[in-house]
Amino acid sequence: MGEVTTSGLDGGAHPRPTLLYVEDHPASVSVMRSLLELRPQWRFLTAARLDAGLVLARTEHPDLVLLDMRLPDGTGSDGLAALRSDPATSGIPVVILTAGPPGGERPLLEAGAEQVWIKPHDLSLTLDFLDEIAARSA
Known part of the structure; x- marks a missing residue:
C-alpha cells in the first residue's frame, strides 16, 4: 500500500488536530514535517501513495488532508473524489497541492477542494491555514 508514517502521536486525553499529507516526494514531506x-x-500523518492516504483518512479522521496532485497510483482529483464520496471522509477539508501552472483550480474547487495551492506555496500561509483549521476543530 505504500509507506505510511506518523509522528506526534500521544495517548493524552485531549485530541490533537491531525494533518494527513499524501505526498510521494520525501523532500516535500521533510519540509512539511519541519514546518509542523x-x-x-498538530499530529502529522503521511502516506506516499493515494491508496494508503485514503485508508488513513478513513481510519484516522484527520482535520485536514493535504493531497498532492500527482501520485504513483492516482491523482489528487481521484483522491478528492474518493474522499468526497465516502461518508466517513466527506467533511474533511482537502487542499490540493499541484506543481502545474495556475489556472486549473476551478474544477478542483467545484469538486470539493477547500483550496488549491501551487507549488512551491507560501509556508506562512500554510501555518495560517493550519491555525484556522485547528480553531475550527476545537
Whole structure:
C-alpha cells in the first residue's frame, strides 16, 4: 500500500488536530514535517501513495488532508473524489497541492477542494491555514 508514517502521536486525553499529507516526494514531506515543528500541537500523518492516504483518512479522521496532485497510483482529483464520496471522509477539508501552472483550480474547487495551492506555496500561509483549521476543530 505504500509507506505510511506518523509522528506526534500521544495517548493524552485531549485530541490533537491531525494533518494527513499524501505526498510521494520525501523532500516535500521533510519540509512539511519541519514546518509542523512550529505547530507542535498538530499530529502529522503521511502516506506516499493515494491508496494508503485514503485508508488513513478513513481510519484516522484527520482535520485536514493535504493531497498532492500527482501520485504513483492516482491523482489528487481521484483522491478528492474518493474522499468526497465516502461518508466517513466527506467533511474533511482537502487542499490540493499541484506543481502545474495556475489556472486549473476551478474544477478542483467545484469538486470539493477547500483550496488549491501551487507549488512551491507560501509556508506562512500554510501555518495560517493550519491555525484556522485547528480553531475550527476545537
